[in-house]
Amino acid sequence: MSRRISGFKPTGPLQLGNYVGAIRPVVRGQHEQPTVAFIADLHALTVQHDPALVQALSREVAGLLLATGIDPGHALLYRQSDVAAHLELHYLLECVTSYGEAHRMIQFKEKGGGGGSRLSLLTYPVLMAADILLHDIEEVPVGNDQRQHVELTRDLAERFNERYGPTFTVPRAVHPAVAARIADLAEPGRKMGKTNASTAGVLFLLDPPDVLRRKVMRAVTDTGTEVVYEPQQRPGVANLLDILGALTDRDPRAVAGDFQGMGYGRLKTAVADAVIATLEPIQGRYRALTDEDIETVLADGAERAAEHADRTVRRARIALGLTGGRRAPAGSPATPVTAGRPR
CATH class of the missing domain: 3.40.50.620 (HUPs)
Structure with missing residues (x-):
C-alpha cells in the first residue's frame, strides 16, 4: 500500500x-x-x-x-x-x-x-x-x-x-x-492565501462566525444579477459557487441551478451558512485541546x-562511506522500505 x-x-x-x-x-x-x-x-x-x-x-x-x-x-x-x-x-x-x-x-x-x-x-x-x-x-x-x-x-x-x-x-x-481553487473573496482574481496582504477576503479557520458571515456577505461579485457558473466572465460568483460546491460535495454548476432567479444575496447567505456549519465544529474541537x-x-x-x-x-x-552516527534500531533494513504503516 x-x-x-x-x-x-x-x-x-x-x-x-x-x-x-x-x-x-x-x-x-x-x-x-x-x-x-x-x-x-x-x-x-x-x-x-x-x-x-x-x-x-x-x-x-x-x-x-x-x-x-x-x-x-x-x-x-x-x-x-x-x-x-x-x-x-x-x-x-x-x-x-x-x-x-x-x-x-x-x-x-x-x-x-x-x-x-x-x-x-x-x-x-x-x-x-x-x-x-x-x-x-x-x-x-x-x-x-x-x-x-x-x-x-x-x-x-x-x-x-x-x-x-x-x-x-x-x-x-x-x-x-x-x-476547488478557492479565491480571495475581495479579489477573486487571486488565490485565497494565509499570507495575503489584506485579510478582508480570507476565511480563516478560526475566524468567529460573525466575521465569517461578514466577509462572505461583502464578497465581490460581478455585474448582473443572474447566478451562473462562468469562472472567466464572472469570477466572483464562480468563487462563491466553488466554495459552496466544495463544502457540500457538489458540482458548482449544479449548485448554480439552485439559485435561478434568486440573486446574489441568497447565494451569499447560503455560502456563509455552509462555511459556518463546516468551521464551527472544528473551532469547538480546537478550543477543547x-x-x-x-x-x-x-x-x-x-x-x-x-x-x-x-x-x-x-x-x-x-x-x-560514512561511519558511526546514531545506532539504528534492531532489525534496521539495509534497503528501502516501500510498504506498511509509517512508524
Missing part, C-alpha cells in the same frame, strides 16, 4: 483554501493508506520571521489538523524540527545536488531570490526532498506549483541510488481529484517518525 505525505508550513493562520485543498484530502484518505502529516517549521525559516510566531503557529496548525479530523492513530503527525534526521539528510542530499538544479527552481525566482536572499531559500527544495525520502514515500500529492520539486526529489533519489547503491524509494507525483494535548501528540509522533527516519539516514550514511 502506497504511503503519502503532506507538509503544512506555519507561515500564517490556516484558511478555507488550505482546508479544502490540503487538509480534507488527508483526513479522508488517512484510513485508506499510510499517511505522514508534518508541521514544516524548518521551511518557515527561509524568509524573515518572528521566532515566537513560528512556534505559536506551529502549535496552532497542529491543533487545527487534529480538530479537522487527522487521527494520530492512523496518520503520523509531528513537527519537522523535532526530528533531526530531516536536517542530516538535507545536507547529505546537497552533496548530490548541483547549484544549477537548485537555482532554477521556480519558487526561488518567484520569491525574489537573489544576492540578498537567505541561502535556505535556495536550498529548501533539497530539504523538501529529504522530507519525502526520509519516509520511503511512493506518492506525493501535489498541484502544478509543486510538481518541479517532486521531479527534483526523483532526480536526486535516482542519482544517489545509481552512484552509491539502492538507498531511497523513488517517489512519484500524483494529482488528486481536482479540488490544550497546549499539553497538542505537544503530547507531536512528541509521540516525532518519536515514531524518528524510528523510521533514522534508519533511512543510516542507509544513506553507509552508502556514502
Whole structure:
C-alpha cells in the first residue's frame, strides 16, 4: 500500500483554501493508506520571521489538523524540527545536488531570490526532498506549483541510488481529484492565501462566525444579477459557487441551478451558512485541546517518525562511506522500505 505525505508550513493562520485543498484530502484518505502529516517549521525559516510566531503557529496548525479530523492513530503527525534526521539528510542530499538544479527552481525566482536572499531559500527544495525520502514515500500529492520539486526529489533519489547503491524509494507525483481553487473573496482574481496582504477576503479557520458571515456577505461579485457558473466572465460568483460546491460535495454548476432567479444575496447567505456549519465544529474541537494535548501528540509522533527516519539516514550514511552516527534500531533494513504503516 502506497504511503503519502503532506507538509503544512506555519507561515500564517490556516484558511478555507488550505482546508479544502490540503487538509480534507488527508483526513479522508488517512484510513485508506499510510499517511505522514508534518508541521514544516524548518521551511518557515527561509524568509524573515518572528521566532515566537513560528512556534505559536506551529502549535496552532497542529491543533487545527487534529480538530479537522487527522487521527494520530492512523496518520503520523509531528513537527519537522523535532526530528533531526530531516536536517542530516538535507545536507547529505546537497552533496548530490548541483547549484544549477537548485537555482532554477521556480519558487526561488518567484520569491525574489537573489544576492540578498537567505541561502535556505535556495536550498529548501533539497530539504523538501529529504522530507519525502526520509519516509520511503511512493506518492506525493501535489498541484502544478509543486510538481518541479517532486521531479527534483526523483532526480536526486535516482542519482544517489545509481552512484552509491539502492538507498531511497523513488517517489512519484500524483494529482488528486481536482479540488476547488478557492479565491480571495475581495479579489477573486487571486488565490485565497494565509499570507495575503489584506485579510478582508480570507476565511480563516478560526475566524468567529460573525466575521465569517461578514466577509462572505461583502464578497465581490460581478455585474448582473443572474447566478451562473462562468469562472472567466464572472469570477466572483464562480468563487462563491466553488466554495459552496466544495463544502457540500457538489458540482458548482449544479449548485448554480439552485439559485435561478434568486440573486446574489441568497447565494451569499447560503455560502456563509455552509462555511459556518463546516468551521464551527472544528473551532469547538480546537478550543477543547490544550497546549499539553497538542505537544503530547507531536512528541509521540516525532518519536515514531524518528524510528523510521533514522534508519533511512543510516542507509544513506553507509552508502556514502560514512561511519558511526546514531545506532539504528534492531532489525534496521539495509534497503528501502516501500510498504506498511509509517512508524
